Amino acid sequence: MNQEQKRLHQPHWKRWGSYVSDRQWGTVREDYSANGDAWNFTTHDMARSKAWRWGEEGIAGISDDKQLLCFALAFWNKRDACVKERYFGLNNQQGNHGEDVKELYYYLDATPTHSYMKMLYKYPQQEYPYEWLIQENARRSRLEPEFELIDTGIFNEDNYFDVYTEYAKAGTDDILIKITIHNRSKEDASLHVLPTVWFRNTWAWGRHDYKPALYKNSDHSIRIEHEKLAVSELYFEGDGEMLFCENETNTQRLYNYDNRQPYPKDGIVDHLIHGKRSVNPGMLGTKAAINYELTIAAGSSHTIRLRLCDHETSDAFVDFEALFNQRLAEADAFYADQQQHITNEDERRIHRQAIAGMLWNKQFYSYKVQQWLDGDPATPPPPPQRWQGRNNDWKQLNNEHIISVPDKWEFPxxxxxxxxxxxxxxxxxxxxxxxxxxxxxxxxxxxxxxxxxxxxxxxxxxxxxxxxxxxxxxxxxxxxxxxxxxxxxxxxxxxxxxxxxxxxxxxxKDKEDNNIFEGGFLGLDNIGVFDRSAPLPEGVIAEQADGTSWMAMYALNMLHISLELATHNKAYTGMATKFFEHFLYIAGAMANMGKNHTGLWDEEDEFYYDQVRVKNHQVVKLKVKSMVGLIPLFAVEVITKETLDNNPVFAERMNWFLRHRPDLALLVSRWYEEGKQDTHLLGLLGGHRIKRLLSHMLDETQFLSDYGVRSLSRQYAQHPYNIKLNGVEMSVPYVPGDSDCDMYGGNSNWRGPVWMPMNFLIIESLRKYHFYYSDDFKIEYPTASGHYLTLKEVGTEIANRLLAIFLRNEQGKRPVFGDNDKLQNDPHFRDHLLFHEYFHGDNGRGLGASHQTGWTGLIANLIVMKNSPIADLKI
Incomplete structure (x- = not known):
């Protein structure tokens, strides 16, 4: 067991981590408007002056697990109108494809206990093009790509700083901080670097009166006083200037009424840029920064070292480098164990950065809905409209946890x-x-x-x-x-x-009580012909192939868990029977055995479709070949003879049911045909339907792209799907990149791109089917190629296509970077990866949220799966 694995058994090692959000402004938590317009109630421009109620934001930030104390970085290049304390991005109305961060930063490394972490921020030396980014994206239509920071050319001449931030823990409350700034320019360049420490404001709301304090302790240290924290000192090297203010709202600037005290949250910014007397000369406050004014020679670097710790010391840096090197070596040892079967160096890099992004995207998340609705005793009451507005029926929700979030800027x-x-x-x-x-x-x-x-x-x-x-x-x-x-x-x-x-x-979600489920949009946003989360006309019911398939999968998952629990406690045998039966009822309904015999499988097209049931039970099939029709693949499990022998009561009850409903057994599960390893198949698809459905999915003119399985068939590229419902013409075109419509804000798209989580479930399901059918069952891959593979091999080939998004191809290009020469070729860009929300269905370019290492982090699982023997898939 390596050192990091040992630390994982000591939960206090996670007391400090990357828990500071990348964005707090524009969130529902901070929205106290009457109309629920979160994006405009708090804005990026307001953020430097407003004390947040529910959480904190910053660049490369860390905090304790209650977010009482935060540390993050700020910069000023002496050209911008404001200090760079937080990442800039567009709100949902400003972006031509919805909200989007307009910065370049990368999460490069992390261990699970945050004993070592590293990230990179690229900071331009020229004036940051805030207005240009806003105006150009406003000018562009939805048919044009988003205008990103790199598109402005601001990095073309290498006039920027690479700022690497590294953290290494000497102990659970003893954190070493190293900031290394590289001047990539051919000329000397100046900037201010402001490592910043502050308390989350817990005292201004009338619920807790205790106010902590920061103050100068020596020429190179700041004392930290908080009744609930062990951390007590921030030490720093060099000739940095200590600046203090309060983490309090500048009400004068934002609301035109007098501040409660003279040194508000943006006091350091106003002092630095405008020369105002807005920092506390008494060297006391709840927010403090160490101001380093640097000039870095062309092509050179400068390192700043700090130590946030729980004890006083006469030399905080005597063991600094040795400890840093030790933690990095331990991180290397941890990942060496994780990657022992991965031989390709580029795959190792992708795997490690994917997991790093997962670990950096952990956030302190506080949102107590009852308090949010009520408002706070020391603040004006929220408008009464809130009681009929967003989330008003979730009063029991009480969040105050460290939570894995999809993207700490776009989805915090x-x-x-x-x-x-x-x-x-x-x-x-x-x-x-x-x-x-x-x-x-x-x-x-x-x-x-x-x-x-x-x-x-x-x-x-x-x-x-x-x-x-x-x-x-x-x-x-x-x-x-x-x-x-x-x-x-x-x-x-x-x-x-x-x-x-x-x-x-x-x-x-089964309004007709026929085991066909509605569900709503179910995360697939604009995949349908209409907004599936919106209320339908009276008497109209949407019956969803994806909703019903998810429920079939849910039933099998619960069956799986029940059988496992039954090995521990036989009382769970009855639950296994319940979920076995429930699955078969759902499967039967999908296979033309629901009420009125209108299942979701279409015999003519040999595909699953959503359908709309209107008055007099008339059914209209929505014949769109989309991911909706592939989700039935996910409902599959394999039961072994060994499992049945170990659970005889379950086997007896199951066989009783099958004897009384042989129609379901024969139609759905091939129950009377054992697989090669004495296995039984539970799935929505028998052998024939698997082949027919996969013939669509593996067709390169339909779903199969060079980079995975698309969310919509490419057959609609020239001829969109059209239908007329209630007198309204509706259309679903193939759109392989950004969305061309504003359904769900337009900032995601399920009409053609490749989505990692769905591909992951496809691959996993193919491996389960292979476990039952064995190598004897082969399918044409790709469709019409004359080349046949086993289902496991097909899954591996799809995984290779997904991995090709990130790997360098024969031309040395990574498809995820698109056609941007700087990203593809520059040694300071080309190996720093972004794990996007989804990917262009034709060329693999990364789209949507640029740091959504959340579910796109599944690429790490696929790399492990590709390089390891098949997992044990049996029940």
Whole structure:
């Protein structure tokens, strides 16, 4: 066991981490407007002057796990009108494809306990083009690409600084900080670097009176006083100037009424840029920065060292480099163990940076809905419209946790199904944190009394795909493999909560009680012909192939968990039978056995479609070949003869049911035909339908691109799908890149791009089907090629296409970077990777949120899967 693995057994090593958000402005938490316009109630321009209520933001920030104290970086290049204290980006109305960060920064390395972390920020030496980015994106239509910072040419002549921030823990409350600034220019260049420490404002709201303090302790140290913190000193080297103010709102600037005190939050900025007397000459406050004014020679670098620690010392830096080198060596040893089967150096780089991004995207997240609705005693009450507005029926929700978020700038909040995918990746390096995250969403202070899991803060009541149970069982097995013992307490406790959630789905999303589910948009945004989360006309019901398939998968996941728990406690045998039966009822409904015999499989096209049921039970099929019709692949499990022998009561009950419903057994599961390893298949697709569905999915003129499986068939490139509903013409074109419509804000697109999580589930499902069918079952890959592979081999080929997004190709290019020569060729850019939200369906270019290492971090799992033997897939 290496040193980092040992630290994972000591939870206090995670007390400090990368828990500061990249963006707090423009969030629902900080929105106290009457109309719920979060983007305009707090803005990027306001952020430097406003004390936040619910969390903090910063560049390369760290904090303790209660976010009482924060540390982050700020810069000023002597040209900008404001200090760079936070990343800049456009709000949802400003971007031609929705909100988008307009900076270049990279999460390069991290260990699960945050014992070592490294990131890079590229800071231009020229004036930052704030207005140009706003105006040009406003000018562009949805048919044009987003205008990014690198498109301005600001990096073309290498007039920028590379700022590397590294953290290494000497102890649980003893953090070494190294900031290395490289001048990439051919000329000397000056800037201010301001390492900043501050307390989250917990005292201004009338709920807690205690106010902590920062003050000058010596010429090279700041004393930190907080009744709940062990950290007590910030030491720094060099001739930095200490500047102090308060983490309090500048009400004069924002609201035109007098400040409560003379040194507000933006006091350091006003002092530095405008020469105002806005810092405390008494060297006291709740926010402090050390101002280093540097001139760095062309092509040279400068290093700043600091130490945030829990003790006084006469020489804080005597062991600094030795400790730093030790932590880096331990990080290397940790990843050497993780990558022992990965031989390709570029794959190792991708794997390590993907996991680093997952670990950097952990955030302190506080949002107590009842308090948010009520307002605070010391502030004006929120407008009464809030009680009928966003999230008003989630009063029980009480968040104050470290949570894995999709992207700390674009999505600085959790989303239920994103989080399930995050845990599948995080579980490879830190199964305890993954378990805690999954358990968290089912706690009483998260889960709605009705049984619903919270979706995401913009609309907690939206329904995300129910992947939670599948993630739980994956993590249970990863944890058991890592520790050599099964955590039945975790599995059992979460199973009971998932029972309630499963019942919520059955009661709320199956209006016709026919085992065909509606669900809503289910995370696939604009994939349909209409907004699937919007209310339909009276009497109209949308019956969804994806919603029904997700529920079939959910039933199988719960069956899987029940059988595992039954080895520990036979009382769970009955639950296994329940979910076995429920799966078969759903499968039967999908296969033309629902009420009125209108299943979701279309015999003519041999594909699954959504359908709309109108008055008099007339059914209109929405014949769009999209990811919706591929999701039935995900509902598959394999049961072994060994499992049945070990659970005779389950086997008896199951066989009784099958004898009484042979139609379901024959139609759905091939139950009477054992696989090569004495296995039985539970899946929505028998052999014939698998082949027919995969013939579409593996067709390069339809779903299969060079970079994975697209979310929409390419057949609609020249001839979009069109339909007329209620007198309205609707169309679904193939759009392989950014969205060309404003459904869901337009900042994501499911009409052609490649999405990593869906491809991951496709690959996993193919491996399960292969486990049953063995090497004897082969399919044409690609369709019409005359080349046949096993289902496992097909999955591996899809994984290789996904990996090709990031790997250098024969021309030395990484498709993720598109056609940008700087990103492709410059040695200071080409190996720093971004893990985007989704990818262009034709050329693999990264799109959407640029740091969504959340579910795109699954590329790390695929690299491990590709280089390791097939996983144990049996029940």
């Amino acid at each position: 909040w959790y989303a239920a199904w994103d989080l399930g995918f995050h845990c599948v990746t995080i579980g490879m390096v830190d199964p305890d944190f993954a378990k805690q995250q999954l358990q968290m969403l089912t706690e009483e202070w998260f889960m709605h009394p009705s049984g619903m899991l919270p979706a995401y803060e913009w609309s907690l009541g939206d329904a995300n795909p129910p992947i939670h149970a599948g993630a739980v069982f994956r993590i249970f097995r990863l944890d058991a493999k890592a520790k050599g013992v099964k955590d039945f307490e975790f599995l059992e406790s979460i199973f009971h909560k998932l029972l309630i959630n499963f019942t919520w789905w059955v009661n709320r």
